[in-house]
Amino acid sequence: MPPGILTLAAEEAPTLSAANTGFMLICSALVMLMTPGLAFFYGGMVRVKSTLNMLMMSFISLGIVTILWVLYGFSIAFGTDIGSVIGWSSDFAGMSGIGRDALWGETNIPIFVFAVFQLMFAIITPALISGALADRVKFGAWVLFITLWVTVVYFPVAHWVWGDGGWLFDMGVIDFAGGTAVHINAGAAALGVILVIGKRVGFKKDPMRPHSLPLVMLGAALLWFGWFGFNAGSWLGNDDGVGAVMFINTQIATAAAVLAWLAYEKIRHGACTTLGAASGAVAGLVAITPAGGSVSPLGAIAVGAIAGLLCAMAVGLKYKFGYDDSLDVVGVHLVGGVIGSLLVGFFATGGVQSDAKGLFYGGGVDQLIKQAIGVVAVLAYSLIVSAVLALIIHKTMGMRVSEDDEISGIDQVEHAETAYDFSGAGGGAAPRKSVPAAGETVAAAQQKKVDA
Template sequence: MAPGTMTTAADLAAQRISLSPANTGFLLICSALVMIMTPGLAFFYGGMVRVKSVLNMLMMSFISLGIVTTLWVLYGFGLAFGTDHGGFIGWQGRFAGLSGIGLTELWGTSTVPVHVFAVFQLMFAVITPALISGALADRVKFTAWALFVALWVTLVYFPVAHWVWAAGGWLSGLGVIDFAGGTAVHINAGAAAIGVLLVVGRRIGFTKDPMRPHSLPLVMLGAGLLWFGWFGFNAGSWLGNDDGVGAVAFVNTQVATAAAMLGWLVYERIRHGSFTTLGAASGAVAGLVAITPACGAVSPLGSLATGVIAGVLCAAAIGLKYRFGYDDSLDVIGVHLVGGIAGSLLVGLFATGGVQSDARGLFYGGGFAQLGKQTVGVVCVLLYSLAVSFVLAKAIDLLLGFRVGEDEEVTGVDLSAHAESAYDFTGAGGGTVARTAPAPGAATASHAATAPGTTRKVDA
């Protein structure tokens, strides 16, 4: 992502920079694409949980749209992209409430208004805490989760976004390449998932009871929306289309995602003997995650390699939770943390020096310098997010209790937290309720739909 600060009218006149309607419109469209990723994530996660937790899973993503948007307007944008203070945090008073910003005031040396840059970055801030929710399915209090989202974006996401993307941010100054969020979004969320899991613990019945996805079509729909929205996520991060970098990022996004899906499926076939729809959807998301930091630094061939490597690594990583006993419900750690680490480090190998910057990776004559910088970025964001997330989750647990009671978990958090259920099976026949008693010996609709000697089972 092109960092920068606001540019004065005198600077703009000297550099002959003016507002570009094309770039402004493009970034507004990209902002909408990134926004639709959060509902897409809700469907992706919602399809992967059991029937009794679908609505709660959807709400854990949707609530981020409300909470993070409000905080971003009040102070989040100022903390993330305001005037730098020591490389670790920003602040600019006139950003509070997004006030004091001129109607056509441009962001940095870009040709888009500050308001457009702010709303584009807002959508990144919204989806990042929503990613964490997948690790906590079936077992956390909604009020505790909402409080965690508010505190986490304030103490973790806003500062890390400043480190990575803002002018003066210390990781940006070090030369760490993160085009659209490998560290700030995916490693950040994956490490946070570990921190919260250390407090919340495992679901009742983990490794013993079946916990299969209740709707694979929803999973595929969610993955498709994520793939679609990710073009805005990546291509929009260059803030314009004047030099072709955004076009390369768009191409690389498609290539790596396709390659990762194939890599995951091949691994799955060799390891488990089948190609699954869940594997195809998860592989695509793994590729999207991995190419996010690298899409402005590598070639399409580098994207192919990045995708295949990420697909295989993430497919292998999701099995680690059974070996080590941590209950990452929907594989946030296996996909987002591992994929984010892989993509960030592979920049140090595959960066060509001919796209967003002249930084070259090991395979393009750059030696180990860029790989070292990428490693510093990965390790620092991971440790910071893990530590602060653990402390926040522990504090909330002591204050409110982070986890629902055993009876509520067994019954389902949809009913206990939202007083609703996702599916009304009483109306499955699609007709009206009979007003008269059935004739003697006649079968009811529910029994007639089931062959003699069989039962109908819904995995709850």
């Protein structure tokens, strides 16, 4: 993502780019659509009794993070640098000091447009974490966790990676659209939380199959569609064609990852599953996110194929090591984010996003070392801080529902609703006939039943 340069007043006043502004508004809407898409993706993967809770854990992020972003999040992430760790600008806090004609960056889009685009990233990142916690987390505790997590983890990390003056940005770590700030950040957080709250009741014993694979495929399709805005929009315009390269690389890597995941499934399990196709697509999208502006289309094939294969292998690690990552957030987002970020150090051509070259293009190991530092820094910080936040909540208000509530169904307990009402569906017991009492007509008996 290019550096943001605030241009409120200058001798040569910049001119708003209508083309870039319109493009970024569309991309912002696409990224917003990804959060409901994620909700469908996760919602279809859980059992029936947890469907609504899974939808709500994503949907609530739209509300919480939006307000926090306006109050202080945008300022921490993209305000004037303080010690290369966080930013702050009083004009950005509350957004009351931003004029409608104030522009951001060399692409000359309004600051408000940049802010809303980045807001959508801030919204989906904590929502990604929720998939690892399916079936067992109190909704109120989740609301508190999101509030604390974006404040002390996401907003500062976004500044490290993308903020003007952020230490990873200044070091030269390449993260086009969120391999570190979004996917490693969320995946490491998920691992930290599940190590604190423990496994679901019946983990590795009871069948916990997805209840609606069509819903999963719908969610995956929405994610794939929205991801074009997520990735291509991160260049903040397309005056130089970099966004177009990112767009096509997004498609290419995702396709390669689907094929690689399905090939692994076929060899390992003898079948190509719809869940595998959807998961492979997400793995490819995750991996190309940091790398797509640095690699060629052939490099995108390599990134997607490697991610599809390794993520398919990684989702089984939870059974080997005994951590209950319900919907494979660690196996797909953490592992995929690490793969995509590191592969920049191998496949960067030096001819698109920047002049940095990877090992395979004569650049040596310099960029690979920078990428590894970024990966380790974000992973360690998010893992440790997220675990601490979860532990504090777990020891105070309690983060998990009771075992009985988990067994009976978190939807009913936490939301007083169920996803599906089968009471009026066909196949139930036949309706009882109205039997008239002594001296009562049939019509009167039927009317009595209606009134009751």
